[in-house]
Amino acid sequence: MMYPEISLVNKNKSKLVVFERDFNNPFNEGFIIYWAIIKSENKQLIFKKRLTTIRAQKKLLILQKEGWNKINESYKVA
Secondary structure, X not given: OOOOOEEEEOOOOOEEXXXXXXXXXXXXXXXXXXXXXXXXXXXXXXXXXXXEHHHHHHHHHXXXXXXXXEOOHHHOOO
């Protein structure tokens, strides 16, 4: 099981969550990054947190059940 690399947006497109692998430890850890979407191209960092792969997978499932949708990779925030 690897750390998920996916970006999700909430239903009203006001928040973005990015799951990003830690390239120094790609199999065990990564980051979850929450962004507020101000306008279509303007984003403001809310917070960034380190997660284990297992916790990231669980959080991803929770967000998807809450209706967050995968977005096109071209919108991914680096």
